[in-house]
Every structure is written in C-alpha cells, then in structure tokens.
Amino acid sequence: MRAELPQLVKTREALRMPEGSEARVRGWVYRKRDLGGKIFVVVRDSEGIIQVVVDRSTAPREAVQAAEEATIESAVEAWGRVAPDPRAPGGAELRAEGFVLHSRAEDFPIKGGEGVDYLLDVRHLWIRSRRLTAVWRIRHTVLKAMREYLESNGWWEVSPPILTQSAVEGGATLFEVNFFGKKAYLSQSAQFYLEALIYSLERVWSLTTSFRAERSRTRRHLYEYWHLETEEAWARMRDSMRVAAELTAAAVRGVLEERLEELSLLKRDTERLEAAARPDYPSITYDEAIELLKRRGVSIEWGDDLGADEERVLTEYFDTPFFVTHFPKHIKSFYMKIDPGRPEVVLGFDLLAPEGYGEIIGGSEREDRYEVLLARIREEGLDPRDYEWYLDLRRYGSVPHSGFGLGVDRLVMWVAGLDHIRDSIPFPRFRDRIYP
Ligand code: NSS
Numbered sequence: 001m002r003a004e005l006p007q008l009v010k011t012r013e014a015l016r017m018p019e020g021s022e023a024r025v026r027g028w029v030y031r032k033r034d035l036g037g038k039i040f041v042v043v044r045d046s047e048g049i050i051q052v053v054v055d056r057s058t059a060p061r062e063a064v065q066a067a068e069e070a071t072i073e074s075a076v077e078a079w080g081r082v083a084p085d086p087r088a089p090g091g092a093e094l095r096a097e098g099f100v101l102h103s104r105a106e107d108f109p110i111k112g113g114e115g116v117d118y119l120l121d122v123r124h125l126w127i128r129s130r131r132l133t134a135v136w137r138i139r140h141t142v143l144k145a146m147r148e149y150l151e152s153n154g155w156w157e158v159s160p161p162i163l164t165q166s167a168v169e170g171g172a173t174l175f176e177v178n179f180f181g182k183k184a185y186l187s188q189s190a191q192f193y194l195e196a197l198i199y200s201l202e203r204v205w206s207l208t209t210s211f212r213a214e215r216s217r218t219r220r221h222l223y224e225y226w227h228l229e230t231e232e233a234w235a236r237m238r239d240s241m242r243v244a245a246e247l248t249a250a251a252v253r254g255v256l257e258e259r260l261e262e263l264s265l266l267k268r269d270t271e272r273l274e275a276a277a278r279p280d281y282p283s284i285t286y287d288e289a290i291e292l293l294k295r296r297g298v299s300i301e302w303g304d305d306l307g308a309d310e311e312r313v314l315t316e317y318f319d320t321p322f323f324v325t326h327f328p329k330h331i332k333s334f335y336m337k338i339d340p341g342r343p344e345v346v347l348g349f350d351l352l353a354p355e356g357y358g359e360i361i362g363g364s365e366r367e368d369r370y371e372v373l374l375a376r377i378r379e380e381g382l383d384p385r386d387y388e389w390y391l392d393l394r395r396y397g398s399v400p401h402s403g404f405g406l407g408v409d410r411l412v413m414w415v416a417g418l419d420h421i422r423d424s425i426p427f428p429r430f431r432d433r434i435y436p
Pocket residue numbers: 168169188189190191212214220221222223225227229230359360361362363364403404405406407408409410
C-alpha cells in the first residue's frame with residue numbers, strides 16, 4: 001500500500017503543482033473546521049500551510065475518521081489531488097483521498113489572545129507559530145548571507161572560548177562563574193581572543209554567544225545574545241567600517257532575495273529595507289550627533305553617552321543605517337585607539353539601524369601601542385595584571401588593527417521589523433526565568 005502513495009512534498013510545493021497532480025503532505029494541524037459534508041484541515045509544515053479537504057461523501061472511511069479525531073497541533077499526513085480554490089490560503093487545496101493521524105495532540109495550551117508572560121512560559125510551544133517561524137527563517141538567511149560574505153572576502157572563521165578570565169566591556173555586566181573554586185566569567189565579547197588570532201590569520205571572525213548582566217530591561221537587550229565579531233590586522237577604523245557596512249548590506253540583500261514571503265507575513269515594509277541593501281551608509285561624528293540632537297530639543301551635552309532615546313532621535317535623520325564615530329574616550333572602552341589628532345576622542349564607531357532601532361554594531365581601531373594601552377588600563381582603574389596576556393600582543397609585533405561586534409539578534413529585530421528583541425531568538429533568557 002505504502003509504495004502506491006503519491007510523492008511526499010512540502011506544502012509550498014504542493015500549492016504550486018498543476019491542477020489534478022497527486023501529492024502527499026505531512027505536518028501539524030493549524031486550523032480545522034467541520035462543515036458537516038466536508039472537514040477542512042489546514043496543515044502546517046516548515047514551508048507554510050495548505051488546506052486539506054476531507055469530503056465525507058468521497059473520502060475513505062478511515063480518512064474521515066482520522067480527520068474527525070485530529071485536534072489542533074496533531075501530527076497528520078494527507079494525500080490526494082491538488083485543486084485550485086481561491087478561498088484556500090495559497091489559492092489551492094488538497095482534496096484528500098487519504099488522511100492519517102500520526103499523533104493526536106492534547107488540548108493545545110495556546111489558543112490566541114494570550115498575554116506575553118503566558119506565552120513566554122509556553123515558549124517551547126509558541127515557537128511553532130507562523131509568525132515566529134517566519135522570524136527563524138529570516139534569521140537563518142541573515143546568518144547565511146553574512147557567512148557567505150565573509151567566506152568570499154577572505155575571512156577566517158575561528159572558535160574563541162566562552163569561559164574567560166577578564167572583562168572586555170567593563171565589570172558591571174559580567175556574569176560570574178565558579179570555575180573549580182576560582183572566579184571565571186562568561187564572555188561579553190571574543191574581541192581579545194580575535195586580536196590574538198590576527199597574528200596568525202590576519203582577518204578573523206567568530207560567531208559566539210555573548211553574555212551581559214544588563215541592569216535594566218529594555219526592548220533591545222538580551223542577557224545571552226549572538227555576537228558576530230571581526231578583527232583585522234593592518235586595518236584602520238575606516239577599513240573596519242567598510243566591512244561593517246558591507247556585511248550589514250549583504251544580510252539585508254539576502255533577506256530581500258530569499259525571504260519576501262516571511263517579511264510580508266510579518267507585515268514588514270520592504271521599501272525601507274531596499275535602501276539598506278547597498279553599503280554606502282552615511283557617517284557622522286559624535287560632535288555632529290550632539291548638534292543634531294540639540295537641534296531636536298534633546299537636552300544633552302558633549303561628553304554624555306548616547307542612550308536608546310538619543311539614538312532613536314538620530315535615526316529620524318536617516319533612511320539607511322548610519323555610523324557615528326569619534327566618541328569621547330571616557331564613554332568608550334579602554335582598548336579603543338586615541339585619535340592622534342585629538343586626544344579627547346577615540347577611533348570608535350557605532351552603526352545605527354534606522355526606523356528607531358539604533359545600535360547594531362560597535363567597533364573601533366585598537367590601541368596598538370604598549371605604553372598607551374597600559375596607561376589607559378590604569379586610567380580606567382583596571383588592574384594591568386588582569387590584562388597581562390592582552391598587553392603581550394603589543395609587545396610582540398604589534399600592528400594597527402581594527403574590528404567590530406555585530407549583535408545578530410538586533411540585526412534580525414530590525415530586518416524583521418520586530419518591536420522587541422525577545423522575538424528575534426527562539427529561547428531568550430530572562431532575569432526571573434530560564435524556562436523553558
Ligand atoms: O559592547 S559592544 O558595543 N562592543 C563589543 O562588545 C566589542 N568588544 C565588539 C568588538 O569590537 N569585537 O557590543 C557589540 C554589539 C552591539 O552593537 C550590540 O549590537 C550587541 O553587540 N549587544 C547586545 N545585543 C543584545 N543584547 C545585549 N545585551 C547586547 N549588548 C551588546
């Protein structure tokens with residue numbers, strides 16, 4: 001009997017088959033309506049949905065019975081002939097000649113209209129929603145496009161550790177780990193390890209989880225996030241900015257080429273993304289940013305850090321991602337190179353996404369002079385002994401070098417047009433729960 005069944009295809013493929021083609025699909029029950037004469041079962045798989053119609057007057061008895069027993073989210077399989085139907089999602093349906101119930105689902109705990117807190121409790125079930133599935137597919141394509149860009153431009157992928165011994169981005173957001181009775185920390189950034197690796201491979205990148213014990217809860221902060229970082233020997237700040245722009249544009253292009261259906265399901269305005277598909281992003285200095293903010297009536301002084309609110313105002317001036325460069329040194333990390341022409345600022349840059357999203361990349365040229373770096377470590381009140389091996393890199397063949405870190409989840413959040421970062425990642429960690 002099995003050998004005679006029609007070919008198994010994805011729902012998307014079935015919808016595109018010529019009228020009358022035989023097809024078999026399998027997946028989970030997304031919706032079901034029993035209209036007496038016919039049972040309409042919408043089946044969902046990784047590619048989409050298709051309406052399966054089980055006609056009580058023509059379908060075999062076992063098929064009708066299985067369709068009757070199928071509940072929402074039951075695992076099912078159906079086969080029959082494809083027929084156009086303008087009322088069906090995707091414009092076609094499968095008229096069932098067979099219907100099998102693989103696993104009958106208990107009463108599914110998500111029915112629609114539940115609140116955020118509840119949905120986070122059942123995140124392991126909520127991640128199969130069509131909306132989140134669209135996000136996972138976009139996320140996949142973002143990662144793939146960036147990997148392809150790096151691969152075809154001569155970058156080496158490396159694997160830095162997550163258990164570390166010192167802070168890259170300040171002690172305030174470190175997660176401490178008891179490492180056999182000694183203190184260790186979860187990595188905030190692979191940067192120092194990448195800096196060490198440029199002396200062997202010159203252009204390196206990594207994709208790791210980074211951890212930040214952020215004090216405040218915001219729409220754009222995760223405690224555990226995915227961090228794509230690059231580091232390049234002989235590169236100045238502008239060189240690294242070009243890579244940051246090309247990488248971002250490559251991700252946007254990839255999504256526009258491959259994920260239009262998902263963007264449409266998420267009601268994402270793609271016109272606004274088109275402008276970001278070319279890497280010629282504008283750049284302003286921190287000084288100019290302060291001027292622009294003052295012009296909009298924001299009360300801010302030179303030397304203040306730019307928070308989410310200030311960034312949001314700045315994004316109103318631009319239709320594409322844009323850079324802010326040359327920050328005051330005291331609001332940035334000790335490793336950023338001091339601008340030789342202007343010692344109160346550093347050669348650091350942020351890339352901000354438009355439409356209010358703000359920072360998605362932070363990078364800089366690195367301080368490559370031993371004495372200056374040591375002085376900066378002391379100036380920041382840090383203990384040079386904690387940075388001994390990092391300082392070594394300036395003692396053995398130091399070269400100018402630059403790099404950046406891109407927040408993958410933030411990039412996905414902007415590209416997919418999400419209003420909260422938690423939906424850019426399947427299992428976000430929260431302060432009050434690590435469940436599921
Ligand atoms: O702190 S960063 O701005 N910079 C660094 O960590 C550098 N050490 C990276 C480097 O040069 N190799 O973080 C980089 C990016 C930032 O622009 C955000 O997009 C993202 O990492 N980021 C976060 N995403 C989500 N949640 C949190 N908490 C978070 N913190 C940073």
